[in-house]
Amino acid sequence: MENNIIFKLAKGLSMLFIAFAVVYIAMVMYNGDDALEASVELQNKVLNPFMVGSYIALGLGAFLAIFFAIVNVASSPKNAVRGLIGVGIIVVVAAISYSLASNSFNVEQLATMKTTASESIKVGAALIATYIIAGIAVFTIIASSVVNFFK
Numbered sequence: 001m002e003n004n005i006i007f008k009l010a011k012g013l014s015m016l017f018i019a020f021a022v023v024y025i026a027m028v029m030y031n032g033d034d035a036l037e038a039s040v041e042l043q044n045k046v047l048n049p050f051m052v053g054s055y056i057a058l059g060l061g062a063f064l065a066i067f068f069a070i071v072n073v074a075s076s077p078k079n080a081v082r083g084l085i086g087v088g089i090i091v092v093v094a095a096i097s098y099s100l101a102s103n104s105f106n107v108e109q110l111a112t113m114k115t116t117a118s119e120s121i122k123v124g125a126a127l128i129a130t131y132i133i134a135g136i137a138v139f140t141i142i143a144s145s146v147v148n149f150f151k
Helices: 002-031 033-038 040-075 077-100 107-112 117-149
Strands: none
Touching: 002 033, 002 040, 033 040, 040 077, 077 117
């Protein structure tokens, strides 16, 4: 019974935010880019409430995600251990990626791209992490198929 109430509340809240977004996006499209760019009053009337609503939706979504994660951990500690193992694996992949990343650009190239060596290393680490995770996913799919083949 309680899950049904939570589901209906979440669905209603989602519909409310969708309606809010549709109305404000329609207002932005109706007024046009040039009019919004030229008029501060129109920006305050259309864009500011849209941004505030977006921030509220983002904050509420983040709060609910954290809240329900905590509730889930409290209700089933065995699944919490599996979740922490997953987080640990992500941390290990991030550490490996960062240690493998390097900056291959010289100072002039970095200045042209308006970035720093540190940012270049972080981007490289993110790419390497993506490759590692994609490789793990492909390996898992293949291993699962082989195991299912022999069952």
